[in-house]
Amino acid sequence: MDKTAPFPIVVLISGNGSNLQAIIDAKLPIEIKAVISNRSNAYGLERARKAHIPTEIIDHTQFSNRDTFDEALAACIKKYQPKLIVLAGFMRILGEKFIHQFEGKIINLHPSLLPKYPGLRTHEQAIQNKDCLHGCTVHYVTADLDAGPIIRQASLVVADDDTPESLQAKVHELEHRLLPESIRDIIRGQ
Numbered sequence: 361m362d363k364t365a366p367f368p369i370v371v372l373i374s375g376n377g378s379n380l381q382a383i384i385d386a387k388l389p390i391e392i393k394a395v396i397s398n399r400s401n402a403y404g405l406e407r408a409r410k411a412h413i414p415t416e417i418i419d420h421t422q423f424s425n426r427d428t429f430d431e432a433l434a435a436c437i438k439k440y441q442p443k444l445i446v447l448a449g450f451m452r453i454l455g456e457k458f459i460h461q462f463e464g465k466i467i468n469l470h471p472s473l474l475p476k477y478p479g480l481r482t483h484e485q486a487i488q489n490k491d492c493l494h495g496c497t498v499h500y501v502t503a504d505l506d507a508g509p510i511i512r513q514a515s516l517v518v519a520d521d522d523t524p525e526s527l528q529a530k531v532h533e534l535e536h537r538l539l540p541e542s543i544r545d546i547i548r549g550q
């Protein structure tokens with residue numbers, strides 16, 4: 361294998377794409393082959409276009425069920441032959457069949473210190489439970505939601521006056537370092 365060739369990745373997004381931006385700005389030895397969004401109005405698509413990265417939209421509302429959406433997404437990803445699929449704010453749950461096809465090659469960024477708080481509303485839960493520490497996790501995706509092997513985590517101390525909104529902003533800053541570092545780890549261990 362040519363270890364000097366840029367590592368081919370595909371990034372899946374649903375929204376703002378600030379973590380996509382962090383990957384682009386980190387100047388990693390990667391080639392982002394495509395950015396794929398399930399929402400046509402995701403601002404992350406604009407970020408990709410500005411960086412001259414091919415974009416694709418697979419609009420989940422155009423599919424009658426999850427399986428057909430997953431199949432279209434898988435076919436789209438395969439065109440680009442990535443070694444890594446990065447879920448960076450991709451807000452769809454992927455089915456088992458999809459995950460098994462790419463097992464070991466999909467990573468997800470999650471805004472909590474897993475195994476605490478899989479799923480949604482992580483910042484609210486950290487505040488409600490009066491947690492001292494909160495943070496984010498990059499992990500491999502397996503068929504169990506937000507439960508695959510952890511690659512890296514980053515944490516912060518929750519302040520007395522933190523709100524879900526302030527925590528979200530702080531966690532976002534951590535994420536912007538954590539995700540590129542995790543991708544770097546994977547490339548080094550390839």
Ligand code: GRF
Nearest residue numbers: 376377378379449469470471
């Ligand atoms: C991040 O907080 C990530 O943890 C969660 O979705 C958010 C995406 O933010 N899964 P952005 O679109 O990268 O700005």
